[in-house]
Amino acid sequence: MNGVHDMGGLHGFGPIRPETGEPVFHQAWEQDVFASVIALMAQGVYNLDEFRHAVERIGAAHYLDSSYYDHWLSAAELVLCEKGVIDQTELDRRIAEIKADPDAHARPPAGGEDPLAEALTQGLQAGLPAHREVAAGPRFAVGDRVVTNNLQPAGHIRLPAYVRDKPGVVVMTHGAHVLPDTHAHDGDESPAHLYTVRFDGERVWGEAGADRPAANHVDLWEPYLSPA
């Protein structure tokens, strides 16, 4: 998906503003959103690639003018309605109830046996590895010259525009990993060999615009690459 989430190289967003003594969460609602999103992913309601693609689809203006956890909230609303886990009518009604009574539907304190909490504790430790064993060997080896394909699907892809249709060199191989392009849409893992590809900064950004010496490194799946 060509969209504003793919923002590498854009101008005009101004200076970076680090915050001194930044808290992990700035507001309590961010905690709710973080926990909701992670808990549902851990339970397999959606996968990480589906969720990322939902973030890409919340609307370009909203993406640019809302905070990070608002992105997550908007994406969760979108994907959970699409999957029928919740429906928009009950969500709208629930929001209205809470606007009318700010104490409505407040979360009670935790207590007692909680198998979900225990499973999540273990899930954080185990993670969700993306590596998969596949029969086919890798097409490329470290040192190989490649060129990225000109892939511009409407759906999910993890080939940033700034390195699309550009030459590079393989610097790492990682075995086969779940392919986000399919995984985001039908859950099909279609594992493909993953490579870290180095791109010369001047080739990517143009001679006039590049800091130098500098190189961009991007992790790219085999279907994104052709021999140079």
Place this chain on the structure above:
Amino acid sequence: MNGVHDMGGLHGFGPIRPETGEPVFHQAWEQDVFASVIALMAQGVYNLDEFRHAVERIGAAHYLDSSYYDHWLSAAELVLCEKGVIDQTELDRRIAEIKADPDAHARPPAGGEDPLAEALTQGLQAGLPAHREVAAGPRFAVGDRVVTNNLQPAGHIRLPAYVRDKPGVVVMTHGAHVLPDTHAHDGDESPAHLYTVRFDGERVWGEAGADRPAANHVDLWEPYLSPA
């Protein structure tokens, strides 16, 4: 400037929504903005390229979530404050006065001698031609194969990203035209030969993504092009 104004090829903006019986202006304030912007350009307060670049700089989220004449208004505020024609303090004060009294500073009816109105009538007819005579001949001819340069300046440029660093063929020559890249910044016209370049749709959008048979045509200045 890499920015959201350069939106050729982006996904996710939804269907096109033509309006039946659309008026030239939808609201009276749009007339005020249109007339203000054109009248000041005609008087040389800023040039067209400066104004276009100001539109590009109004902020990406605002660009995407506001109407067209709000873009113009925001750009006019920006460029006129930068040039010192107005200052932000007087503008803010004036806005506050009008918010407090919606009749304040209303435009009186036209009447009497109006040399500006007469000049504008003539100016609309004459236009603002961008063609310039230059001594040097064109570097390229119709039929020449070219490749667009990888130019990504922070400033103004009229090389859309979707045809950057791509091969094409010259299909028209137009003589030399004012170069927006310099004209937008210091008023320097730096006229350069202008060409219409044809790009194969499949080369630009990828084999999988392209409608076919289709070709993209873009008007590009000589500094944007190299021999293929």
Place this chain on the structure above:
Amino acid sequence: MSDHHHDHGHHPHPISDVQARARALESLLRDKGLLTPGAVDTLVSAYEQDIGPLNGAKVVARAWTDPDYKQRLLADGPDAIRELGFGGLQGEHMVVVENTPEVHNVVVCTLCSCYPWPVLGLPPVWYKSAPYRSRVVREPRAVLAEFGTELDADVAIRVWDSSAEIRYLVLPERPAGTEHLSEDELAGLVTRDAMIGVQKVEAPA
């Protein structure tokens, strides 16, 4: 004008932010001698009353009925268009591209909103919108279909992105069955959307 048109003399409702900003700018420019009420009226009435797609329709109808004119029009757009009295701002360098059974042309400005004002007036909102600008360069066939324009699979689509001061006007195909119509009658068939290239000109029913 729509019913959003506000009355400068009386405001029963509070003024919106954008209305206040527009008035503030316009009034400051008047105070500084850079704008007059007559200038505003002149510019607005030019594009509300005088300059619009009827101009372009006359150009097209003339080209359909006068082969010599068509030849001049395709060779030098601004000169031929000036013969009919049209030209000027945002049309200083017009190029006319001709639709044929084999080739369909469509015009866009992906970077802003360039449009041939002297022959089409000011562009409609959809032409300036993100959906049109983002999509027509990448999927012109799908966009044309949304406008009801289904092209045969072998028709070559040419998309013209007005990135410089060249302004493109599409010369649509003259529909079959219009041989008996006068130039004026033909002009009445030619729509703005056909001259942008998102539709074809239809014969009268």
Place this chain on the structure above:
Amino acid sequence: MSDHHHDHGHHPHPISDVQARARALESLLRDKGLLTPGAVDTLVSAYEQDIGPLNGAKVVARAWTDPDYKQRLLADGPDAIRELGFGGLQGEHMVVVENTPEVHNVVVCTLCSCYPWPVLGLPPVWYKSAPYRSRVVREPRAVLAEFGTELDADVAIRVWDSSAEIRYLVLPERPAGTEHLSEDELAGLVTRDAMIGVQKVEAPA
């Protein structure tokens, strides 16, 4: 937590739109048995209390003081990091990249917000922001300078864009004059920003 932290039991002020939306979603998921108060507490406390850049700092200090460990760390990040007890979600496939006098590494995720959670915790707002994501891939030297990191002109900058599930951790250079410090003391010098690669580790004053 900042003073924006709201109290679930009492609301003197109306609730904001985003607060209401978050509560609505969270409470609906509880009603449907997909979320529990304990699950929320578990996830929040994991990243507020347990998992943060101190983990990464321990990894770095160990690598600085144990050459064998450093070798293992650069060869197989997840295995070596697991030796110190860290690993799991968003760190399943970690790669450690080493700064040297000739090479400076810096990490970003232009497409979203990928970050090595087990060793750095959740990313700061600036890391997820449009300015950082848009700029550091194009003008890393300028971005580093904004963070106070002035590199010699011949230092090669390597920018790592986490587009897959590989998570990059920068192994900063050990500052001169720290030979007398213990592993724990060294860990106390290592900042989050140094492990992202936007700063260097400074010797104690």
